[in-house]
Amino acid sequence: MARAFTPKVITANDLLEGDVIYFTADNTWTRNLSEAELITDEAEAQLRLIEAEKQNIRIVGAYLADAKAGPNGPEPTHFREEFRRTGPSNYFHGKQEAEANV
Amino acid sequence: MYKYNEFDEAFLAERNAQFRAQVERRIDGSLTEDEFKPLRLMNGVYLQLHAYMLRVAIPYGTLNPNQMRTLALLAEKWDKGYGHFTTRQNIQYNWPKLRDLPDMLDALGEVGLHAIQTSGNTIRNTTADHFAGAAADELTDPRPYAELIRQWSTDHPEFQFLGRKFKIAITGSSADRAVIKAHDVGLQVVEQDGKVGFKVIVGGGLGRTPMIGQVLREFLPQADLLPYLESVLTVYNVLGRRDNKYKARIKITVSENGIDTYRAMTEEAFMAIRGQYDGTDQQLLEEIKTHFQAPEFRSAPTDAFDAAYANDPVFRAWADTNLHAHRAEGHAIATISIKAHGQTPGDATAEQMRVMADLAEQYAYGELRISHQQNVILPHVHKNDLPAIHATLKTHGLATANIGLISDIIACPGMDYCALATARSIPVAQEIATRFDELKMEHDIGHLQIKISGCINACGHHHVAHIGILGLDRAGVENYQITLGGDATETAAIGTRTGPGFAYDEIVPAVERIVEVYMAQRDSAEETFLETYRRIGMEPFKAALYPEAQKKVA
Numbered sequence: 190m191a192r193a194f195t196p197k198v199i200t201a202n203d204l205l206e207g208d209v210i211y212f213t214a215d216n217t218w219t220r221n222l223s224e225a226e227l228i229t230d231e232a233e234a235q236l237r238l239i240e241a242e243k244q245n246i247r248i249v250g251a252y253l254a255d256a257k258a259g260p261n262g263p264e265p266t267h268f269r270e271e272f273r274r275t276g277p278s279n280y281f282h283g284k285q286e287a288e289a290n291v
Numbered sequence: 292m293y294k295y296n297e298f299d300e301a302f303l304a305e306r307n308a309q310f311r312a313q314v315e316r317r318i319d320g321s322l323t324e325d326e327f328k329p330l331r332l333m334n335g336v337y338l339q340l341h342a343y344m345l346r347v348a349i350p351y352g353t354l355n356p357n358q359m360r361t362l363a364l365l366a367e368k369w370d371k372g373y374g375h376f377t378t379r380q381n382i383q384y385n386w387p388k389l390r391d392l393p394d395m396l397d398a399l400g401e402v403g404l405h406a407i408q409t410s411g412n413t414i415r416n417t418t419a420d421h422f423a424g425a426a427a428d429e430l431t432d433p434r435p436y437a438e439l440i441r442q443w444s445t446d447h448p449e450f451q452f453l454g455r456k457f458k459i460a461i462t463g464s465s466a467d468r469a470v471i472k473a474h475d476v477g478l479q480v481v482e483q484d485g486k487v488g489f490k491v492i493v494g495g496g497l498g499r500t501p502m503i504g505q506v507l508r509e510f511l512p513q514a515d516l517l518p519y520l521e522s523v524l525t526v527y528n529v530l531g532r533r534d535n536k537y538k539a540r541i542k543i544t545v546s547e548n549g550i551d552t553y554r555a556m557t558e559e560a561f562m563a564i565r566g567q568y569d570g571t572d573q574q575l576l577e578e579i580k581t582h583f584q585a586p587e588f589r590s591a592p593t594d595a596f597d598a599a600y601a602n603d604p605v606f607r608a609w610a611d612t613n614l615h616a617h618r619a620e621g622h623a624i625a626t627i628s629i630k631a632h633g634q635t636p637g638d639a640t641a642e643q644m645r646v647m648a649d650l651a652e653q654y655a656y657g658e659l660r661i662s663h664q665q666n667v668i669l670p671h672v673h674k675n676d677l678p679a680i681h682a683t684l685k686t687h688g689l690a691t692a693n694i695g696l697i698s699d700i701i702a703c704p705g706m707d708y709c710a711l712a713t714a715r716s717i718p719v720a721q722e723i724a725t726r727f728d729e730l731k732m733e734h735d736i737g738h739l740q741i742k743i744s745g746c747i748n749a750c751g752h753h754h755v756a757h758i759g760i761l762g763l764d765r766a767g768v769e770n771y772q773i774t775l776g777g778d779a780t781e782t783a784a785i786g787t788r789t790g791p792g793f794a795y796d797e798i799v800p801a802v803e804r805i806v807e808v809y810m811a812q813r814d815s816a817e818e819t820f821l822e823t824y825r826r827i828g829m830e831p832f833k834a835a836l837y838p839e840a841q842k843k844v845a
Contacts, residue, residue, distance in 0.1 A: 205318070205389050207342040246320040249338055267767050269706065273340055277707035279635045279717045282371055282386065283341045 197234045198225040198263050199241045200273070201251035209273045209284065210248065211263075212241045218248065220284065222274045223262030228253075292355055292658065293438045293582045295403045302446075303400045306407065310334045311393035318389070333413070335406025336392055339710050345384045345395060346409040351419035351437040351461075352380040354659040356648035361402045363644035369395050374644070376629065376637040378663045378701055378752055379458070380418045381409055385708055407445055412453045414444035414524075420462040420469045421662035424585060425624050425670040427616040431487060433463035433480050435580045436516060439572065442579075443517050450524055454531035455539035457524070458496075465781060470663060472504040472783035473497055473755055475541045476523060481510065488512045493523060493553065494545030497749035501785045502542040505550045507557065513576075515561075518568045522560035526553060586656035586671060588619035596674035599681075606681050608734065609692040614677075623674050625655075627667040627684060628691040628699065632728040636702045636720050637665030646687045650680055663752075664701055666694065696733045697741060697806070698724035701752055705745025705762060706769075712745035714762025714769040715795075719743055722799050727806075736806060739820040740779070755779035757821050758805060759786045760798065771798040775805070775832055776824045787829060789836055804835045 199212035200222075210218040211225035219225060228234045234253055241251045254270050256263040265271045276283025295303070310330070317327040331337075335346040347362070354362075362382055366374045369391045370384040377383055387395060399405055408415055417437045424432035440459060444450060450457070462469040463480040471477025477492035489511045495504025511519050530548055532538045538547075545553050599606045615624040627647060630636045639647070647667055651659045654676040660668035672680065684690040693699045700723060703709065705716030720743055727733045742756030746763075753759030759774035770792040777786030793801045806820075808831050813823045824832075834841050 202338055202342075207338060207387075207389060209341060245324060249324050268769065269340075269764075272706055276341060277385075277717075278715060279707055279721065280371070 194229070194231045194234075195255045195266070196257060196263075197228045197253040198222065198256045199228070199238055199251055200225070200254050200270070201241070201248040204247050204249055207249075212237065212251070216240060216244075218244070220287070221262075222256070222265065222270075223259075225256070225263050227256055227258055227263040292353055293350075293403075293434075293579060299403070300400075303403075303405055303407075306334075306405075306446075307393065307396045307400050310396060314389060314393055329411065332410040333407065334392075334396065335409035337410060337710075339385065339704075339708050340706075341708065342386045343389060343392065344708070345387050345392060345406060346377070346381050347384075347399060347404060347406045348409050348416040349380045349382060349404070349661050350416060350441050351423065351434045352421045352661045352663075353419075353423075353434060354661065355402075355657055356652040356659070358402045358404055359644050359648035359651070359659055361398055361404065363641040363648070365395050365398060366644065367641040373638050373640045375635070375704065376639065376661050376665050376667070378665065378703070378750055379416060380421075380661050380663060381416060382661070383704070385704075410456075411451075412455050412457075414440075414447070414450050414453075414457045414459065417441055417444070418458070418460045418469055418474075418663060420464055420467075421660045421664075421668050422468060422615060422624050422670065423463060423660075424583065425617055426464055426466075426468075427618045428466050429464040429618065430482060431463045431480050432583055432585075433461040433478070435576060435583050436478070436480070436489075437461050438579050438582075439517065439576050440520065442575070443520075443572070449521075449528070453524070453528065454533045455536070455541075457527070457541065459520075467779075467781040467783070468662075470752070470755065470779045470783070471495070472781075473501075473752070473779070474504065476520065477504050483510045486512065489516060491519065491523075494542045494550070495783075496540050496542040497752060497754045498540070499537060499747045499749075500540075500543065501749070501754040502546065503783050503785065504542075505545065507550070507554055514570075514573050515565065517572050518565045519557070519561055522557045522564050525560045525564070526556045530556070585619075586658075588622055588671065589673060591621060591673060591675055593621055593674040596677050599678040603678075605685075605690075605692075606678060609681055609690055610677065612692045612696060612734075613694045617671065619671070621674055623672055623677065625669045625672045625677065625680065626662070626694045627669065627689050628693050629666055629689070630693060630699055630724065631688050631691045632693075632698055633721050633725045634688075635717050636700050639667070643687055643689055646683065646689065650683060654680055664699065666699070693733065695738045695740070697727050697736050697739045698733055699740070700724060701740075701742040701756070703744050703746075703751035705743075705751075709745060711748060712762070713747070713764040714745050714771065716743040716745040716751055716760075716762055719760060719762070719771065719795075719798055723802055726799050726803065732806075732810075735816070736810065737816070737819055739806075739809075741802070742777075752779060753777070754785045755783060756786060757824070758802060760802075763792065765792065769795045771795070771801075773798075773801060773805070773836070775829060776821065778821060789829065789833055790840070791837070801836055805832055808832050808835045
């Protein structure tokens, strides 16, 4: 049996701001992982990545990152993606800061 | 200090204008990221986990007050109010926006600073002993040679596409504070028969295959510096591997071909290249040297210093750890720790940068240095000014008395910022420093260097730490390996792994156990951690770190 496919989100960095962004089901980009499209099919994931990369004029380095379904949308499964969606641990900067200012 | 001439200024302005146009072309879609990336990297612009990062070179670690103020300006105007000093005498800004980067580079250009070749497979910022021109034990100031190398290597067409990055470090002292044996090329200024020249070390490096450099030339006459370096690089360009990134550094080239072959080929290339140098470089060197003339050190009593030292225990503790012997009478080298307990090693706020710039201007003959140990130095201070300097430092969180002690930790940015990292380093450093501060043990422990890297690339120099910590990703969890017995000085050594790694919440207790073994085993308070380790070996530390394994053996 082939190994079960781990669900994915597509993530990248914004060209101008440099911050972390995620690809949504309607082909836009969001700064919140919870609003990202969770892709559960391997073939579909590759197609969605190609779709996302069509917007390379505005984004940098799109890739598929492991994720899982949570009560409020996709959640990270690895600590690297947890840091990317939160910010550094030594200062209250990055996304955690942006969210606090909403 | 070196002052840009018209050529330097025009060169840098043109380069910055080119980059500005490149940024515009990326934004309007004329350049793809694949096309733009090498261009931005040549100008020190990375894309990290959360944002872009700008790495600015601080050539041979030397700054004047206005340059430091400009670094503060960048932090305040285009970043989040601070900068991070690195282990290669650079400063990194973690939060710039793409559109702002050309303006940042222009601001740097106005004070003779740049970010050229702080990335990419080129000759990087040549680093130097941070006490250069000031240390009592120094033969001669190595910085004019470093400046000569900077000018020669900047935009050198033959060395823009090396197999891999190339790092040179230089010292003018036999006490190595520049880690020259862990660089691609290490240079030590030496004297033979009354003539100045260099001992040339090659093939050192850390990263995934740590190696201590080997002597390529015991004595290279001063005039042969550039043709010889060019020969070393030419051989590297020919022999160096381009098939495998992990075998591309010169340390692998030297080790695969042998130092004797490398030397023979270098000497052969040198015979051909030497004649191409007509002495212009030596004229330039003489001109550069005029920029580095030592200040006229003043002669004055040291009564204010003596009184403060006798009566103020806080000042005395700081003086005992943060001062170093200066070559001029009545003077000292003062290291400003930017590692207050619990803070991020190497970070300084814009306000702190300005305070240090003002102090340098008022008391330190207008000079500042940045060390690879991520601290700031006032290289020339009259001792009588130290109490006033210390008082100012205290009010800005800059008076931590911990240089060379367990909380004077080198830490790379790690997973908190770096796209390459496999684990965090900064919080580990923060917690170790906080823990030993709480224990009030660090002055008793004495000289002990902890260095932490958040991945195998070893920006945190963990291999040459007395206690080295390497953060890895083990099955999706942070895990930390420990090495003991590394040494970053003239007696350079790569540390030895203790055994299996430790989880994030186990690493501080593990360091504590190592220190407990040292405290119990040292034969006197004078025996340093490294000396004790060399005397008793790894076993007692292993027994304390892995008691379960010991039981099984028994």
